[in-house]
Amino acid sequence: MIRFDRVGKRYPDGTDAVHDLSFEVDEGELVTLVGPSGCGKTTTMMMVNRLIEPTSGRIEVAGEDVMSVDPVRLRRRIGYVIQQVGLFPHRTVLDNTATVPELVGWKRSRALSRAAELLDLVGLDPKTYGGRYPGQLSGGQRQRVGVARALAADPPVLLMDEPFGAVDPVVRERLQNQFLDLQRSLRKTVLLVTHDIEEAVRLGDRMAVYGPGRIEQYDTPATVLGRPASAYVAEFVGADRGLKRLSVTEVRPDDLEEPPVARCAEPAGHAADRMRSEGARWAVVLDDEGALHGWVGLEEVARAEGRTVGDLAHRMNAWVPVGSPLKGAFGVMLQHDAGWVAVLDGARFLGVLTPAKLHEALRRSVDADARGVGREEAAFDSVPDA
Numbered sequence: 001m002i003r004f005d006r007v008g009k010r011y012p013d014g015t016d017a018v019h020d021l022s023f024e025v026d027e028g029e030l031v032t033l034v035g036p037s038g039c040g041k042t043t044t045m046m047m048v049n050r051l052i053e054p055t056s057g058r059i060e061v062a063g064e065d066v067m068s069v070d071p072v073r074l075r076r077r078i079g080y081v082i083q084q085v086g087l088f089p090h091r092t093v094l095d096n097t098a099t100v101p102e103l104v105g106w107k108r109s110r111a112l113s114r115a116a117e118l119l120d121l122v123g124l125d126p127k128t129y130g131g132r133y134p135g136q137l138s139g140g141q142r143q144r145v146g147v148a149r150a151l152a153a154d155p156p157v158l159l160m161d162e163p164f165g166a167v168d169p170v171v172r173e174r175l176q177n178q179f180l181d182l183q184r185s186l187r188k189t190v191l192l193v194t195h196d197i198e199e200a201v202r203l204g205d206r207m208a209v210y211g212p213g214r215i216e217q218y219d220t221p222a223t224v225l226g227r228p229a230s231a232y233v234a235e236f237v238g239a240d241r242g243l244k245r246l247s248v249t250e251v252r253p254d255d256l257e258e259p260p261v262a263r264c265a266e267p268a269g270h271a272a273d274r275m276r277s278e279g280a281r282w283a284v285v286l287d288d289e290g291a292l293h294g295w296v297g298l299e300e301v302a303r304a305e306g307r308t309v310g311d312l313a314h315r316m317n318a319w320v321p322v323g324s325p326l327k328g329a330f331g332v333m334l335q336h337d338a339g340w341v342a343v344l345d346g347a348r349f350l351g352v353l354t355p356a357k358l359h360e361a362l363r364r365s366v367d368a369d370a371r372g373v374g375r376e377e378a379a380f381d382s383v384p385d386a
């Protein structure tokens with residue numbers, strides 16, 4: 001959808017802001033550009049909608065060379081969100097949001113109803129906020145209006161320059177989550193600039209890590225964290241990149257172990273015999289439908305002749321839905337002081353995640369398989385296996 005081919009930008013004063021940039025952004029993909037200040041991220045982004053023009057190379061949007069497209073027509077297809085938001089102070093929130101549809105010639109009534117719809121989408125009730133002026137909003141609310149405005153004409157491409165930069169960390173995380181939800185349904189092609197590595201990792205399908213004037217690594221967050229391409233990238237992503245990887249790797253069904261299982265309706269003595277013969281000290285208790293009911297210890301079922309397993313089961317709080325990040329699963333493990341967490345698909349019990357399996361899943365996240373590299377060859381910065 002967006003293609004950079006050996007793109008360079010030298011400003012008139014001789015500053016080489018970027019040189020020899022080549023990368024592609026697929027349709028529906030969210031790519032984050034991350035790196036220290038001054039390394040050319042904003043320059044890269046502004047060349048996509050021709051607010052800045054490249055001095056060498058070629059940029060394509062949807063197969064067209066941007067230099068051959070009328071800039072006004074180009075910008076209609078590209079939403080733009082910047083940190084300072086750039087809302088018009090003397091226009092209401094609703095009018096601000098309707099700006100682009102009106103510019104591209106929508107009837108006023110249609111533009112306003114579209115604006116109300118978009119405000120709703122970003123979590124601002126148009127009845128409450130539509131009539132306010134930007135100065136009557138909090139920083140986070142203004143950012144959301146900025147996003148709504150950029151989306152109003154439904155452009156396929158969205159450029160976002162530090163869109164959540166001006167708000168405190170709590171609000172920022174909320175805005176990020178909300179934007180991710182939105183992006184899951186809208187599937188825009190997004191380029192998002194940030195200097196915040198956490199944000200780049202959380203939001204990006206892929207991330208471009210910038211050094212001065214160039215991209216040092218372009219890959220999925222899991223791979224950048226698991227296999228930084230250079231010492232520069234390793235340092236930039238931080239010494240805690242192993243921990244960060246926990247938040248970009250999901251629990252998959254094939255990560256799970258099958259623990260001993262007992263059924264609610266099973267007589268306690270029967271379950272005790274079975275657990276002894278399997279050498280199990282505890283079992284997960286499931287109902288007839290395979291839903292998680294709880295857990296029991298061997299001692300308890302052994303002492304409770306005549307009762308059913310279901311009567312004796314303890315509630316199990318240590319569980320997560322399949323597909324949730326390893327970080328959440330690890331948190332639940334620590335919180336409940338459990339050696340494992342149950343993993344559910346809806347109510348259905350799939351298996352348990354153990355610390356050993358969690359470690360395996362992290363190794364997997366390095367993408368070794370996808371690249372046809374053997375697991376043992378993947379550079380991995382944890383203690384070597386015994």
Ligand code: ADP
Pocket residue numbers: 011012013015016017035036037038039040041042043044
């Ligand atoms: P980032 O967004 O990563 O902080 P920028 O793209 O804004 O970086 O800037 C990249 C480099 O280009 C910096 O060294 C900056 O000072 C320089 N630069 C940006 N705009 C101009 C300009 N209009 N004229 C000259 N140099 C500029």
Ligand code: MG
Pocket residue numbers: 041042043193
């Ligand atoms: Mg910038």
